[in-house]
Amino acid sequence: MIDAYRRFMNIEAPPAPQRPKGFFTDTSLCIGCKACEVACKQWNQLPADGNELSGNSYDNTGALGATTWRHVQFVEQAKANNSRVGQRWLMMSDVCKHCANAACLEACPTGALVRTEFGSVYVQQDICNGCGYCVPACPFGVIDRAPKDGHFEAGRAHKCTLCYDRQKDGLEPACAKACPTDSIQFGDIEELQAKARRRLADLRARGETSARLYGMPESTEAAEVGHLNAFFLLLDRPEVYNLPEVPRLPRKTMAQRYAISAVVGLAFAALSAVAFGRRSG
């Protein structure tokens, strides 16, 4: 019966799950060349975002968005003293985190956002109707809706696909391929996590005490959204890179919110019943 329905509706069986793949972005290796941004734009045929100068270091990209799926940040930590103590230039290539518990995916009312067989979070462009609910749901401000009157896939939600098309053909994502310093590494998520732990220990041993990993299964930021399939090695607190300390998953408080709303509704229903009761008035 179900099989007949599937055949009739032309529903394919979902692809068999593979070992989850992801990014390890080691910011200690980033030189801010933006090759990842360019490679991403080229491969995914994303339009340019204009030629405005932000005045904030070399960051003229500004933020991730519907047509920007890699964003290199330039954090200038220059202290106004002559000793040069604490002067640093932190660079970090930001990307969709492909959260284990993805807020955008849970918010999506159409089922356009799905978990792929590679463990990444993907927007099916033929399903998305542009309701825009994933946009405020994301705790990292990653996903966005293309303008309704724009030229690029107007009115639909877009974000990094973790190069789903390339992965299908066994290729690594364009940004990782283009990265000249291996700051962006692509691979089996568990292997990458092991690699990241070794790298962190190495950096700490060499005196880089402020280094830390962001998005590992055991760390505090995984409390609600789970581990990140695109995780980072940072050289400062997450907030320095505009990353939330504990990214929130809206689902966690939803039952309480419904309950409060229901209590108010029931109270009003009871008041209405009393107000019209035959004895009153």
Next chain:
Amino acid sequence: MPAGYYDYPVVKRPVWTWEVPAYFWLGGLAGGAFLVSSAAELFGTDEDRLVARDGFVVAAAAALPCAPLLIKDLGNPQRFHHMLRIFKPLSPMNLGAWTLAAFTPVTLARAAAEAGRAGLLPGPLAAVARLLPRPLMNAAGSVLGAVLAGYSGVLLGATNIPLWAKSKLLGGVFMASAASSGVAAVTMAAARRRAPEKTLHKLSRLGTLATLGELAVLGGFLKQSGRAADPLVKNTFRVPFWAGAVGLGSLVPLVLEQVAGRRTGKFTRSLLTVSAVCSIAGSFCLRWTIFEAGKESAGDQAASFGLSRRTQA
């Protein structure tokens, strides 16, 4: 010096426009009016039931523009039906789409039943309308209407926008506002229809209680929101919020209802009509200011960090 990366926002600004608060307002009003009308029919006197009839028509009229408003706001409106290709109550947006899809026909059928009873429908249609099961529709419509009135606040709350998400009371605020505006809509129809004064006074008392409840929940919401509520109470939207949502929508109706409660005659009707119009307009101001101020709070990096910190700074 900002704590984060320059002064860049942490979360994205919602892309929704005016259609969304307009829908929340009308949907809430429809749900509230349906609930009040059902209560009047179930518990009220024969005179109260006459008022309920108008209430159902008002609810249907308010529910009718809701779906078109929602569809207009979509990035791809021609794909509106994708909302109903799956049932996923985990997503408040999906739950709301199903609720609206169920509530709209129920409220239209309920209004048609009243039109049939009032002799406004031609012969065969009236016969069909008479067959509709009124108590069943009242029960179903009341539950669906209450969900429609409250889920919108939960929908906004279940995001990472500081003003919407900081306090868990937004669903309660919208529900209470839907209640007070729903009562107001029924009162307006009843006053126009020259409903008996006894019924009007019952409605007016219920409206007062709903408004007091709304003020209480709103107060709790603002207190819990803290600095996330700055765009609403202190900055850009302070005038439409305090004057429109609180003053016009709550305080003016409270005073007018008190004055009307002590009087009789035509003056009472006029007072209650004015009070109802204020309450309905204020309800829109509330939805619109919270909606727009929330969009603005998305740009507040510090408020976003405050939302995501384990230890409140």
